[in-house]
Amino acid sequence: MRTLLTNGSVYSPADPHATAIAFDDGVVTWLGDDTGASSYADGADEVIDLDGKLVTPAFVDAHVHTAQTGALLTGLDLTGTASLTEALDKLSAFAANLPADAVIDGAGWDETNWPEGRPPTAEELDRAAGGRRVYVSRVDGHSGVISSALVPAATGVGYDATGRVERDAHHAVRDLLSELIGPDQRRADVKAALQVMASRGIGAFHEMAAPHIGPLWELPIIREVADEVGLSATLYWGEPGAFEHVATYGLAGLAGDLNADGALGSRTAALRETYADRADHRGHAYLTAEEIAEHVIAATERNVQAGFHCIGDQALDNIARGFELAAEKVGVQALVAARHRLEHVEMPSADVIATLARCGVVASVQPMFDAHWGGPDDMYAERVGDRWQGMNPFGSLARAGVVLAFGSDAPVTELGGWEAVRAAAFHHEQSERITVRAAFQAHTRGGWRAAGIDDAGVLAPSTAATYAIWESDAELVVQTPDSRVAAWSTDPRAGVPVLPDLTAGIPTCLRTVVGGRVVYEAEGWSQKWSQ
Numbered sequence: 001m002r003t004l005l006t007n008g009s010v011y012s013p014a015d016p017h018a019t020a021i022a023f024d025d026g027v028v029t030w031l032g033d034d035t036g037a038s039s040y041a042d043g044a045d046e047v048i049d050l051d052g053k054l055v056t057p058a059f060v061d062a063h064v065h066t067a068q069t070g071a072l073l074t075g076l077d078l079t080g081t082a083s084l085t086e087a088l089d090k091l092s093a094f095a096a097n098l099p100a101d102a103v104i105d106g107a108g109w110d111e112t113n114w115p116e117g118r119p120p121t122a123e124e125l126d127r128a129a130g131g132r133r134v135y136v137s138r139v140d141g142h143s144g145v146i147s148s149a150l151v152p153a154a155t156g157v158g159y160d161a162t163g164r165v166e167r168d169a170h171h172a173v174r175d176l177l178s179e180l181i182g183p184d185q186r187r188a189d190v191k192a193a194l195q196v197m198a199s200r201g202i203g204a205f206h207e208m209a210a211p212h213i214g215p216l217w218e219l220p221i222i223r224e225v226a227d228e229v230g231l232s233a234t235l236y237w238g239e240p241g242a243f244e245h246v247a248t249y250g251l252a253g254l255a256g257d258l259n260a261d262g263a264l265g266s267r268t269a270a271l272r273e274t275y276a277d278r279a280d281h282r283g284h285a286y287l288t289a290e291e292i293a294e295h296v297i298a299a300t301e302r303n304v305q306a307g308f309h310c311i312g313d314q315a316l317d318n319i320a321r322g323f324e325l326a327a328e329k330v331g332v333q334a335l336v337a338a339r340h341r342l343e344h345v346e347m348p349s350a351d352v353i354a355t356l357a358r359c360g361v362v363a364s365v366q367p368m369f370d371a372h373w374g375g376p377d378d379m380y381a382e383r384v385g386d387r388w389q390g391m392n393p394f395g396s397l398a399r400a401g402v403v404l405a406f407g408s409d410a411p412v413t414e415l416g417g418w419e420a421v422r423a424a425a426f427h428h429e430q431s432e433r434i435t436v437r438a439a440f441q442a443h444t445r446g447g448w449r450a451a452g453i454d455d456a457g458v459l460a461p462s463t464a465a466t467y468a469i470w471e472s473d474a475e476l477v478v479q480t481p482d483s484r485v486a487a488w489s490t491d492p493r494a495g496v497p498v499l500p501d502l503t504a505g506i507p508t509c510l511r512t513v514v515g516g517r518v519v520y521e522a523e524g525w526s527q528k529w530s531q
Helices: 034-041 064-074 082-097 123-126 147-154 167-180 183-199 218-229 244-247 289-301 314-329 330-340 348-359 367-374 377-388 394-399 419-423 436-442 446-451 525-530
Strands: 002-006 020-024 028-030 046-049 052-057 061-065 105-110 133-138 143-146 165-166 202-208 232-239 307-312 340-344 362-365 404-406 467-471 508-514 515-521
Touching: 002 034, 020 034, 028 034, 028 307, 052 165, 061 183, 061 289, 061 446, 064 105, 064 183, 064 218, 064 377, 082 105, 082 123, 082 133, 105 143, 105 167, 105 525, 123 133, 123 143, 123 147, 133 147, 133 167, 143 147, 143 167, 143 348, 147 167, 165 167, 165 508, 183 218, 183 515, 202 218, 202 289, 202 446, 232 446, 244 446, 289 307, 289 314, 314 330, 314 348, 348 394, 362 446, 367 377, 367 436, 394 404, 404 436, 419 436, 436 446, 446 515, 508 525
Parallel strands: 002 046, 061 202, 105 133, 202 232, 307 340, 340 362, 362 404
Antiparallel strands: 002 020, 020 028, 052 467, 133 143, 143 165, 467 508, 508 515
């Protein structure tokens, strides 16, 4: 099948001035200007007049918890609640139509800016939900609150009498939920998440599964539904030593949410110095440098990607030391070839960044973290004081030569590529901003590179027809919010491909295509261009 798109703007380094592109049987066969497009129109099954619209590679979300994202879409979403009272009211309204034996799995609350300044309690959940079994996870997914009916499940370290759970107790509650919420509901959740991804121009995603997030049996469901919807799925499982699962479940690696520490919002990220708002506490380091090295060495020797969730500066120090120990055993070149990856990388020192660059480690990062919680007056500053200024250092990582891959960590932040690109380009800390072009590459080609695939994420002859069509009222420009970027790149004669001015709004996705298969089309758009 041949598709020809004309009279638009095609984002491609192969031809930065292209206005037309042709695809044959899921592969790019040509791109150029509208004059040359006429020779490809003959025999085309579909010719689309873009009327000035933009064509880009589809986004890759390099860090998603798919079933959990879908559960938020189909269930109790407490994201953005302005107070504890509002959150409890939402829970009450949600529970009102459910049977008495229902299990309510909610998420998204953030007490940081609530006037009450605290999470709900088990007693408050009991009243709001009429005694039903309730679990509501904090927005970062590293702590939660449970109703009294679930208290017997909260075994191990991390439970207190208010109903709050973290660490072992949190994981135990999630294990129980995996038993109570079966495959049929999980399949519906996964499909809901993937359909939203497709509608936002996301053509590929990396599932970051782990024992403390969901059961192994979710992985085949995610792959099956991805095949059904048409998205490209890369699966990771965060468990050290579980190499038997790699072939069984078709894993890209034992990486992702293999936790070296927790999260700042829940005060479980491992810090060198104490939390600014809790002077007796430095969080929790879940892995030592030696344990990190052991996993990296074992994975490298088996040609399997290793990786870790790491946020706090102490956790990242442990990570860097672990990679240094691994390099002593297997050699730096073996580590570079393995292309191991890290998730979040929020508080690395300059020495840690240098180690990651030397060992060829990919940084899978989430720009929306800074957008939501960065700056002098938000959660990061509340938790770590002035240390927020060195957090999420995209510019420093990029300047050191570390490959960046962008993701949402959904359901922690919302699915959406352009929002993340804008967040990276307009970071709260000016020195850590990167250009829109570099950010877009991190959210497209960078995601493929993080999975060890180097020939995807770009529109050029012989590459896969994985793309999105966008409508935007914004001018197409070379956007360089960092004034230090050379002025020549904004000159049309430089041949730098253009993208929408993201200060003027977020583009709307009209069509998403993966490997030549249309996985999303905006309602009414195909009728508009076909008339």
